[in-house]
Amino acid sequence: MTGTPNRDPVIALDVMSGEAGAAEAVAAADIAAERYPRLSFLLFGHQPVIAAELERWPRLSARAEVIHSDDVVAMGDKPSQALRRARTTSMGMAIDAVKQGKANAAVSAGNTGALMAMSLFSLRTMPGIDRPALAAVLPTLKSESVMLDLGANTECDATNLVQFAVMGAAFARTVLGLERPKVALLNIGEEELKGTGEIRAAATVLKGARLPMQFLGFVEGDKIGSGDVDVVVTDGFSGNIALKTAEGTSRLVTGLLGNAFRSSIWGKLGYFIARGALESLRAHLDPNAHNGAVFLGLNGIVVKSHGSANARGLANAIGVAHDLITDDVSRRIRDDLAGVNMALATTLEPDAA
Structure with missing residues (x-):
């Protein structure tokens, strides 16, 4: 529907x-x-x-x-x-x-x-979309950001990455309430000459397209959590690794903090003093608070919840579905694709797509 x-x-x-x-x-x-x-x-x-x-x-x-x-x-x-x-x-x-x-x-x-x-x-996929992408909301230092693809496509060409950017921006406008989300391609450096030919070609298209987003160019992996970029776009292979690395790092940090606070009487006293801040940190990093990944680009809305999510987490995933329905994210994506298809046709050479 x-x-x-x-x-x-x-x-x-x-x-x-x-x-x-x-x-x-x-x-x-x-x-x-x-x-x-x-x-x-x-x-x-x-x-x-x-x-x-x-x-x-x-x-x-x-x-x-x-x-x-x-x-x-x-x-x-x-x-x-x-x-x-x-x-x-x-x-x-x-x-x-x-x-x-x-x-x-x-x-x-x-x-x-x-x-x-x-x-x-x-x-099936929407007209103008070659492949669907798995997108999710991640916590950052400032608030939240969207990242895609998180594993649906291990290899992507420039056209795929451009389409992911369009879909991710529409998703961010719906779920994060941003009028012009800041979008960047995940790369090994921020310089224009860095990265594969597909990434550079996608960046060229996104720079020239008139879309309801702010295209910032490239972002490196260590900047994903800064919150300076609202939508991080990448292939599913790199995106899944980045996501799992971020989740593992979160567990590492909370585990090390727990060990430190349990290690001595002074650590226990420090926990008592900082308990409020630590509870706030735990809530910010809680996967249930950011639950609800979406397969974007299909002729219909499908939301994936964490398999181990509790009732609150699954309710949040249902909330994501509700927001996508009421804000008609499919229409947003169709409208934005109309603005990018001409740029794709005129910018990408046949062997670059």
Whole structure:
């Protein structure tokens, strides 16, 4: 379903996938129902399990329909295996609800590769988009930023990177509320001659295109967390490594701080004094607070939650879907692509694309 809906938005929620289980998924839907009074749900999964959970949440029960599925995509399933079972799984049925126009967005905490394969097969890419990209919001020193691609495409040409920039900027305008987000390509240096031919060619196009963004050129990996760039654009191979490195560094820092505060009586006293600041830091770095990655570029909205997200985290992912629906991010992307296609055609040589 594309375009702004004429009726209240509907979320197709894959209840059974992910590590947290059906109880957390249903609780997350109730949190989202409280936050967004117009939102309603299609809950896909094992009907007796979901019905039992719904008894605890009367508010959600009044705004949810349960659709039974016998099968669940396991976290260890190969995408090709999951794709063959798409019609019978809670994940595949949730995506199909978007295709059929019964829901405005699908949300799942399940297997990322399977979710990508099913979404691409069912919804296809938007006109003017060669490949979809996985985008997510990351914490920075200043606030938050968007990064894409985070693993959907291991190799990308200049055209792909330009399209990712367009989609990422539209996403940032919706989720971060920025009128003209600052966009940069991830590179090994900020100088114009640094990087591969594809990165340099993409930069040339983005400099010349008239788009609702501020293109800053290149950004290095150590500047991602500074908050000076709102949208970081890269191929999926580099983006996934950068994301996992940032997550590992976050755990390293919090672990070292914990060890230091437990190491002596003075450390424990220091923790007592700095407890408020440390709790604020923990909340800022909490993955549940930034949960909800999106497959941009499809003919429909699909949001991926962390597999281990708690109810609050999954509710935040549902919130991302809600914002993308109400702000009609698909229309934003289509409009912006119209402004960049001419620049692509006139700037990129056939062998550079």
